[in-house]
Amino acid sequence: MNENEVRILFMGTPEIAAATLRALSSHEGARVIGAVTQPDRKKGRGMRLVPSEVKSLATELGIPVFQPETLRDGAFEEELSSLDPDLIVVAAYGKILPPYIINYPRFGCVNAHASVLPKYRGAAPINRAVMDGERETGVTAMYMDEGLDTGDIILTLKTPIEESDTAGTVHDRLAVLAGDAMCRVVDMIRSGSVPRTPQPEDGATYASKIAKEDCIIDFTKTASEVRDLIRGLSPFPGALTTLPSGKLLKVTGASLSDGGRGEPGEVISADGAIRVACREGAVDLTEVVPEGKGRMDAASFIRGRGVRAGDKLGAK
Secondary structure, X not given: OOOOOEEEEEEEOOHHHHHHXXXXXXXXXXXXXXXXXXXXXXXXXXXXXXXXXHHHHHHHHOOOEEOOOOOHHHOOHHHHHHHOOOXXXXXXXXXXXXXXXXXXXXXXXXXXXXXXXXXXXXXXXXXXHHHOOOOEEEEEEEEOOOOOOOOOEEEEEEEEOOOOOOHHHHHHHHHHHHHHHHHHHHHHHHHOOOOOEOXXXXXXXXXXXXXXXXXXXXXXXXXXXXXXXXXXXXXXXXXXXXXXXXXXXXXXXXXXXXXXXXXXOEEEXXXXXXXXXXXXXXXXXXXXXXXXXXXXXXXXXHHOOOOOOOOEOOOO
């Protein structure tokens, strides 16, 4: 073992966390000694147990995996002491860390948060930034404290949000930035100089978890607002409206229309895309998921007589 290596306990669960783990596992001077992730969950029609992306990757890399049901009341204290990490790196773990974990490592407990803090603290920063029509986001490497994403900032890496972006495409770029940010933190630790800037409260916002009611498309809003909602919820969980039959229609792709007028929610035309009137302007729905079916382009849905001009969406 190199004396200048940083012994890291990694804590994370989904794909964005796995990307960070992969970057750290191959970074010079970083040695990942364990990966803590959520317990396997039942998924799919067969409700079979499925491991998290972090568990799958850690197993592939030969990194010991820990899946505690709870961290409360010192439940992970014995394992933590046995591992004795220099640094804990957290990326979308999904559970609140108690003080005995945050305060354990000599180099601290560092989180990769998918926003430019102090904006979009909380559970759904990527979705909310795109839904709000933001033009920029990023990853903030920060020291964890007992608040919700309120710790001191180490560094921030930024990326633009283009009009063609969805939450999915932004997620993929941030996954790369998160790994880069954590590797830079390791380099700073090894050099003996890690900046620490307290977060300002001015400008702080909260990105709450996406609820079902957040997914309902309101065509009485402007076309830009409707388009941003759809792309901010794409590919998951998906924006929702209803057909005249009352069936749900999930919308995963949309663009601003170059013309057409009608009552909010009215299908102006159905020719290649589903053009729907909003309070101001109109949107072209380009990709949909009909109730009980798979994802398809709007043209296929139109050919199957799923919708036609004059229909009203969101009326039921």
